[in-house]
Amino acid sequence: MKFGVIVFPGSNCDQDCFHVASKVMEQPTEYVWHKDSKLDKFDCLIIPGGFSYGDYLRCGAIARFSPIMKSVIDFANSGGLVIGICNGFQILLEAGLLPGAMLRNKGLHFICKYVKLRVENNNTAFSSKYQKGQVLRIPIAHNEGNYYIDDDGLKELKKNDQIVFRYHGENPNGAIDDIAGIINKKGNVLGMMPHPERSSELELNSIDGKGVFESIVERMGKK
Amino acid sequence: MIKPEVYQALGLKDEDYQRIEKILGREPSKTELAMYSVEWSEHCGYSSSKKYLKLFPQTGKYQTLVGEDSGGIFYDDLAIIFKMESHNHPSQVEPKQGAATGVGGIIRDIFTAGARPIASLNSLRFGPLTEPYNRYLLGGVVDGIAFYGNCLGVPTVGGEVYFDESYSGNCLVNAMSIGICGKNEIARARATGVGNSIMYVGSSTGRDGIGGCSVLASAEFCEGEEKRPTVQIGDPFTEKCLIEATLEALKTGYVIGIKDMGAAGLTCSTSEMAGAGEVGVDIELDKVPRREEGMEPYEVMMSESQERMLVCVKAGYEDQIHKIFDKWDLHAVVIGTVNDSKIVRIKENGKVVAEMPGSSLTEPPIFDLPYEKPANLDEMNKLDLKSIPAPKNLNEVLLKLLASPTIANKAWIYEQYDHMVQTNTCVLPGSDAAVIRIKGKEWGLAATSDCNSRYCLLNPYRGAQIAVAEAARNLVCSGADPAAVTDCLNFGNPNKPDRYYYFKNCVEGIIDACKVFETAVISGNVSFYNESPKGAINPTPTIGMVGIIEKLEQRVTSFFKNEGDAVILLGETKEEIGGSEYLKVVHGQVRGDAPSLSLDAEKNLHSAMLEMVRAGMINSAHDCSEGGLAVALAECCIGDKEKQLGAAIAELNNIRPDALLFGESQSRIIISANEKNAAKIEATAKKHAVPFQIIGKVFGNNLKVMEHIGLPLAQLDKSWRNAIR
Numbered sequence: 001m002k003f004g005v006i007v008f009p010g011s012n013c014d015q016d017c018f019h020v021a022s023k024v025m026e027q028p029t030e031y032v033w034h035k036d037s038k039l040d041k042f043d044c045l046i047i048p049g050g051f052s053y054g055d056y057l058r059c060g061a062i063a064r065f066s067p068i069m070k071s072v073i074d075f076a077n078s079g080g081l082v083i084g085i086c087n088g089f090q091i092l093l094e095a096g097l098l099p100g101a102m103l104r105n106k107g108l109h110f111i112c113k114y115v116k117l118r119v120e121n122n123n124t125a126f127s128s129k130y131q132k133g134q135v136l137r138i139p140i141a142h143n144e145g146n147y148y149i150d151d152d153g154l155k156e157l158k159k160n161d162q163i164v165f166r167y168h169g170e171n172p173n174g175a176i177d178d179i180a181g182i183i184n185k186k187g188n189v190l191g192m193m194p195h196p197e198r199s200s201e202l203e204l205n206s207i208d209g210k211g212v213f214e215s216i217v218e219r220m221g222k223k
Numbered sequence: 224m225i226k227p228e229v230y231q232a233l234g235l236k237d238e239d240y241q242r243i244e245k246i247l248g249r250e251p252s253k254t255e256l257a258m259y260s261v262e263w264s265e266h267c268g269y270s271s272s273k274k275y276l277k278l279f280p281q282t283g284k285y286q287t288l289v290g291e292d293s294g295g296i297f298y299d300d301l302a303i304i305f306k307m308e309s310h311n312h313p314s315q316v317e318p319k320q321g322a323a324t325g326v327g328g329i330i331r332d333i334f335t336a337g338a339r340p341i342a343s344l345n346s347l348r349f350g351p352l353t354e355p356y357n358r359y360l361l362g363g364v365v366d367g368i369a370f371y372g373n374c375l376g377v378p379t380v381g382g383e384v385y386f387d388e389s390y391s392g393n394c395l396v397n398a399m400s401i402g403i404c405g406k407n408e409i410a411r412a413r414a415t416g417v418g419n420s421i422m423y424v425g426s427s428t429g430r431d432g433i434g435g436c437s438v439l440a441s442a443e444f445c446e447g448e449e450k451r452p453t454v455q456i457g458d459p460f461t462e463k464c465l466i467e468a469t470l471e472a473l474k475t476g477y478v479i480g481i482k483d484m485g486a487a488g489l490t491c492s493t494s495e496m497a498g499a500g501e502v503g504v505d506i507e508l509d510k511v512p513r514r515e516e517g518m519e520p521y522e523v524m525m526s527e528s529q530e531r532m533l534v535c536v537k538a539g540y541e542d543q544i545h546k547i548f549d550k551w552d553l554h555a556v557v558i559g560t561v562n563d564s565k566i567v568r569i570k571e572n573g574k575v576v577a578e579m580p581g582s583s584l585t586e587p588p589i590f591d592l593p594y595e596k597p598a599n600l601d602e603m604n605k606l607d608l609k610s611i612p613a614p615k616n617l618n619e620v621l622l623k624l625l626a627s628p629t630i631a632n633k634a635w636i637y638e639q640y641d642h643m644v645q646t647n648t649c650v651l652p653g654s655d656a657a658v659i660r661i662k663g664k665e666w667g668l669a670a671t672s673d674c675n676s677r678y679c680l681l682n683p684y685r686g687a688q689i690a691v692a693e694a695a696r697n698l699v700c701s702g703a704d705p706a707a708v709t710d711c712l713n714f715g716n717p718n719k720p721d722r723y724y725y726f727k728n729c730v731e732g733i734i735d736a737c738k739v740f741e742t743a744v745i746s747g748n749v750s751f752y753n754e755s756p757k758g759a760i761n762p763t764p765t766i767g768m769v770g771i772i773e774k775l776e777q778r779v780t781s782f783f784k785n786e787g788d789a790v791i792l793l794g795e796t797k798e799e800i801g802g803s804e805y806l807k808v809v810h811g812q813v814r815g816d817a818p819s820l821s822l823d824a825e826k827n828l829h830s831a832m833l834e835m836v837r838a839g840m841i842n843s844a845h846d847c848s849e850g851g852l853a854v855a856l857a858e859c860c861i862g863d864k865e866k867q868l869g870a871a872i873a874e875l876n877n878i879r880p881d882a883l884l885f886g887e888s889q890s891r892i893i894i895s896a897n898e899k900n901a902a903k904i905e906a907t908a909k910k911h912a913v914p915f916q917i918i919g920k921v922f923g924n925n926l927k928v929m930e931h932i933g934l935p936l937a938q939l940d941k942s943w944r945n946a947i948r
Contacts (some may be wrong), residue, residue, distance in 0.1 A: 009551060010460050012376025016646045019662065049644075051374040054460025110369045112641045113634075114865075141373070141641045198643050203660055203775065205649070 001220035003029040004042035006072070006088075008063050012050035013085065013197065020197045021046065025213050027222070034066040043220040044081040045072060047088030049141070049195060059102060059144045060090035069095055081125055081216060082189045086142055089181075089191030098184055098191045099157070100149035105142070106174030112141040114206070116168040117180050117194055121161050124183050125219040126190040129211040135168050136208035138194040145193040147175040147182075160185050165192055225250060233260035233434070234442065239588070246583045254569060254577040257521035258584060261434070261487035262494060265751050268587030271717040272749040275730040283743035285706045285771075292412050292482065293332045294745030296707045298771055299664065302406050304338040307346070307399035307672070307711040307767040309750035313454045314396040315444065318363025322396050323371035323457040324432075327529055329398040330377060331483035334466050335532060337410035337473050338402030341645060342659050343372055345382035345398050346672040346711070346765045350391025352628055352947070357386075360394050367457075368398075369639040374459035375466070379640035380648050380657035382672055384947075386628045389676075392755025393444060397711040399672055399767040403661065410473050412482040413499035414535040414561050419479055421493070421504055421559035422541060424468070424548050425531040426461050427512040432488070432527025443716055443754040461530040464551040469532065472547045477540035484531040490524045492533035493559075494567050494584035500535070503564030503581065508571040510558040520576040524569065535561065594727050595720035603681060606801050606815030613881055617853075617931045620809055622942045624850045624885065625857060627808045631946030653862055654780040655846055656701040658772065667775040669703035671768055675849065676761035678817035681802045683725045685817045687732030687764045689889055692825045693848060694768035695740050699832040700844040700892060702779040703770030705740055708733075710747040710766055715759025717751045725762035726751075733764060739822040740829070742768065777836050781845035782863035783870065788842055788921040789898045790859075790870055794828060794891030795914045796852060798878045804849045805885035818889045824912075825890045831911035832892060840900045840907070847891040853884040853932060855893050860926050861940045869936055872919035872928040880931050895921055 003021040007014045014031065022029040032039065039045065052063035063069065069091075076082045076097055084092040092098045105111055114137050119130040130136070149157065154177060157163050165181035173193070181192030196209025230240045233256060243251050243259050251259070265271055281289040285296040293306035310325025326343060333340045345368055350357040361384075372379045377400065414421060432455035472478055480500065482492045489511070497504045508520055514528070536544050541557055548555035567584065569577040614620050624630055637652040649667060650658035656671040673694040679686030695705040710733060715722035737744055753760040772778055783790075800806050801815020835841050845862075847855040852875075861867050875883055896904055901917060908915035919928075927933045 009464050010374070012374075012463065012644055016644065019646065023662075050376060051460060051463070054374060054458070054463075056460065110373055110639045110641070112373075112643060113638050139643050141643060143373075195643070198646050201646070203649050204643075204646060205651075 001027055001043040001217060002041060003027055004032045004039060004045045005029060006032045006034065006045060006047050006068055008034045008052035008066060010051045010053050011048050013048040013195065016197045017046045017048045020200045020213055024200050025217050027217060032068060034068045036068055037071045039071045039075045042080065044083065044216050045075060047082065047084040047091055049086030049088060052087055052091060059087060060094040063091045064094040073097065076189050079188055081220065083126060084191040085195055085197065086193055089193055090144065092189060092191045097189050098182060099153050100147055102144045103146040103148050104144050105146050110143040111172055112139065114139045115170065115172050115194065117165045118168040120166050121164045124164055124187055124190065126212050126215050127164050128215040128218060137206045138196055138199045138209045140172060140194045142193055145173040145175065147179045149176060157182060164190060225256065230256055233257060234264060235260050239263060242588060247579060252577055254521040254524055255579060257525050258490040258577055261490050261525055262584040263587040267487045267491055269749060270587050271590050271592055271751060273589050274591055275727060278734055279744035280734065280737050281743050283707055284741040287707060287743045287745050288409065289745050291336060293336050296745065297406055299666065300406055301403050302338065302409055303401065303403055303668065303769060304333055304336045305399065305401040305709050305767065305769055306332050306746040307397055307709045307765065308748040309711050309713060310396045310398060311394065311713065311750055311753055314364055315394050317454040318360045319367035319370065320454050320456055322364040322367030324455045324529055325396050325398045326368055326371040327457045327459065327462050328485045329400045330375060331485060333400045333402035334469055335410060335412065335481050335483045337408045338404040339470060340377045340400050340402040341647060342380045342657065342670060343377050343398065343400045344380060344670055344672050344767065347382065347384045348390045348395035348763065349386055350388055351386055354391060357391060364396055365636050365639055371457050371459040373641040375463050376644045378642045378644050378648055380642050380659065381652050381670060384633055384636060385676065387676065387761060389761040392757045393753045393760050395713050395760065395763060397765045399709060401670060401769060410478065411480050412496060413480040414496040414502055414504060415479055415500040417561055417563050418538045419561045420536045420538055420541050420557045421506065421561065422534045422536050422544060422555055423511055423558045424534055424555045425465050425553055426458065426528060427514040427554060428523055428526050428531065429514040429528045430518065430522055430526060431455050433522060433525045443752045455527045455529050457529050464553055465530050465532065468548045468551040468553055472544050475543055477537045477543055479535040479537055481532055481534045484533060486527060488526045494581045496533060496535060497567055497581040498585035501565065503562045503566040504559050505562060506559035506569045508569055510556050512554045512556060520569065520571045592717055592723050593720045594724040596724055597721040603814050604816050611810055613879065614809060617880060617884060618934050620885065621853050621857065621932055621934065624804060624808060624854055625939060625943040626946040627804060628947055629804060630850045630854055632944045633947060635948045649775065650701060650778055650780055654701065655697040656703065658701055658778045660775050665774055667772040667778065669698050669701040669770040669772055671697040672765055673697060674763055674765045676763040677802045677813060679729055679762040679764065681815065682817040683728035683762055684732040685820055687729035688736040688822065689817060689820055690764055690766045691733055691736035691740065692820060692889060693846065694766045695829060696846045696892065698768055698770035699829045700779065700781065700846050702777045702836040703772045704833060705742050705768055705770045705829065707743045707745045708737055708766055708768050710744060710764055712747065712749045713753050713760060713763040713765065714751055715754045722759055729762055729764040736822055739826055779836055779841065779844050781859060782843055783859045783868040783895050783921045784842040786868060786921055788895040789901050789917050790872060790919045790921060791894045791896060791904060792891060792916045792918045793831065793894060793908060793913050795888065796876060796883060796886065796891065797888045798882045798886065799888055800882050800886045803851065803885060803887045805851065805881065818887050820889045827911040828890050828892065828913050831908050831913045834907050835904055840904050841894045841896045843895045845893045847893065849887065851885040851887050853928060856928065857926055857939050857943065859893055861936055861943060867936045867940065868921050869923040869925045870919055871922045874916060874918045875929060884928065884931060
């Protein structure tokens with residue numbers, strides 16, 4: 001399989017995701033500049049964290065108009081796997097590939113720390129390597145991770161089993177229903193606020209995030 | 224005829240003006256006057272400090288790079304570039320932007336050297352949080368560092384935060400950054416090659432920050448002044464793009480030299496690049512991209528607008544460089560050329576507005592200032608232990624110290640910083656030093672910043688030595704060999720002899736300590752005039768130190784790991800409480816002498832510690848600093864939120880209990896280790912002549928220290944963790 005890591009001006013977890021995909025998972029991986037448009041050689045796109053376009057205006061609000069996003073939407077509509085992490089999740093929300101929106105953290109501060117996540121749905125291309133109910137230790141680092149969706153939307157998410165990760169124990173940012181990561185109805189687009197790429201190697205004190213990448217590789221088949 | 228008010232408003236003195244007239248042989252133009260005023264400012268010119276800075280050791284046990292904007296060491300096939308710089312006055316005036324642009328400036332110093340910034344640290348000092356303005360400053364500064372650093376994607380991995388009355392009215396914000404590049408990839412801050420182009424890259428130029436380095440940074444704060452317009456405004460998104468574009472441009476091989484436009488903006492970058500390359504430059508000012516209409520030439524030359532660089536590009540390759548910056552939506556404009564005249568000539572619309580020898584700007588007058596021992600120092604040094612009543616309830620004292628903001632947990636601060644981006648942070652904030660891996664290498668880096676300014680107030684020479692010793696100790700506690708030093712020397716008005724006494728003695732202390740530890744001073748910064756109407760700050764020579772961990776898997780943290788491990792104290796506890804946090808917080812006194820220090824004993828401790836680490840004998844190591852043994856033990860117990868372990872300490876020597884528990888004797892480390900390693904550890908300590916004592920073991924859910932202390936971990940944690948929020 002082949003990973004593509006989208007790079008917007010201001011992305012800053014692009015190299016981290018590239019490192020995990022290429023060095024830890026040992027899969028062919030390429031960067032994709034935001035002004036490119038061809039994505040057909042990839043099996044999974046990673047929209048990394050960071051501050052695309054400085055997060056000016058609103059997180060992800062400018063990135064969604066970037067030339068690459070039209071191709072990302074086409075890629076997703078034709079069934080390709082897309083994972084948005086942190087700012088990538090925010091961009092997927094702004095682009096309408098996932099439902100809901102992000103508010104500022106309830107404490108009104110940026111928060112960077114390890115949190116506990118509970119795997120709510122392990123029947124996805126991004127979480128199959130986990131057990132349902134498994135508790136993971138994965139870091140967060142965001143200012144706007146307070147996920148919000150209206151009542152009907154939340155009912156939909158629950159009904160379709162679209163909530164993949166919930167905060168376990170402490171809810172660090174006030175996200176509705178402790179939501180940390182959701183998937184689209186079709187099951188090929190995942191957004192999550194925590195950073196699995198920051199917890200995929202033993203040197204970094206947790207490998208609980210590696211399962212996300214292992215699930216993807218298992219689904220798409222090793223190179 | 225230029226009136227004195229004009230040059231005085233720019234921060235120039237009468238004798239400076241006369242010197243300028245003599246250099247030019249005529250009356251200076253407005254633009255020339257402005258250029259001299261910023262380039263000769265204390266902040267840029269180091270007029271009052273150069274005499275002593277020259278004495279810093281430039282070589283040590285690692286090969287060094289000294290003399291550029293930032294310095295570094297060479298290790299393996301890499302150069303490790305680092306530097307610390309102050310942004311005190313801007314932060315006091317406008318905390319968020321002041322701190323943000325401080326971070327931006329220091330990071331530019333790293334990537335202009337060709338190195339990718341991989342970590343930042345901050346040393347922050349404020350007045351007591353009981354004063355609302357200090358709370359505002361703390362909140363604003365932390366917000367500014369988070370706003371800028373997080374967006375850049377450079378992790379803020381460590382630092383220190385102190386609170387003391389002397390910083391009310393003049394907070395300190397010292398930012399440090401570390402970067403790495405290949406040994407042969409270092410970029411130089413100079414222009415060479417007649418006919419090569421001078422390109423302006425990055426953001427456009429506005430009126431922000433005019434006089435930042437001169438009237439703001441190089442003067443005391445006086446009553447009722449409004450200096451906010453001299454603070455620059457930061458745009459971290461542009462800087463992030465500038466990092467990527469610059470590193471990409473350097474890879475082309477067409478960049479001859481590069482310099483960031485920080486303090487004194489275009490004036491500094493043009494004159495210093497020309498000076499370093501021993502060439503002249505012709506600059507056409509009208510080509511400079513501007514964000515405001517109608518700017519005067521002197522404003523363009525003085526502006527400290529952020530996220531700008533000056534690049535000397537090989538003639539004929541300007542388009543290639545332009546293309547790279549254009550990809551990142553940044554300006555890249557040829558604004559001048561290199562010639563062999565050694566003259567800096569600035570033209571606006573074809574008319575010369577400034578013309579002077581480059582060296583006259585970069586070689587400001589050097590002063591040999593008088594110094595005098597402060598009149599109150601002998602009195603302050605007097606401390607009769609008998610006059611200090613022994614506290615009845617030592618548990619209460621410990622809880623009070625743990626809640627003292629200087630000692631208390633700083634998670635509220637560092638959790639607002641992204642300290643994990645780049646996925647290299649192996650030891651997170653909260654331990655003795657941050658540990659960073661280098662992808663693809665089996666070795667790693669540790670970094671810390673330290674300075675107890677109260678010691679420096681009481682004994683500047685020894686206090687500065689202790690700052691170096693403690694920084695080195697924090698590194699060895701993390702498993703790293705102390706490699707080299709950057710410093711940020713924060714003092715009051717150098718023209719007052721008692722302030723200058725502190726500067727001189729602190730510098731001498733640093734020099735002597737660094738010689739013993741064989742750690743070169745590879746870069747640094749001086750910040751004078753840290754005074755408000757309330758007086759000068761405590762002398763604060765902040766030491767930033769970087770160390771090498773030979774094998775990353777040998778890294779050590781300060782927290783107890785296993786129930787049943789032996790708790791061992793290396794070093795000697797003396798009956799000394801002078802300058803301690805205990806004496807201040809519990810008895811309300813700042814007096815006595817700084818703790819004693821033997822540099823040789825300290826060095827032995829480092830050697831012993833590193834030998835133990837490399838042999839895998841120990842499970843944790845924590846340096847004893849503010850709050851003494853009791854606070855250090857408490858931190859070993861509760862520091863790791865996810866795994867708190869108690870300790871039962873039974874064996875300690877027999878001195879006054881408050882000195883035993885809270886005295887701040889130097890050269891002490893608490894380690895924990897499997898009991899079966901105790902004999903080996905003792906032998907290693909003996910070999911290096913380091914005092915060794917098994918004082919107890921890791922046990923239960925309480926911290927018990929002889930009959931003096933008995934507290935549940937939950938209670939310690941509550942006092943320590945909730946004090947700053």
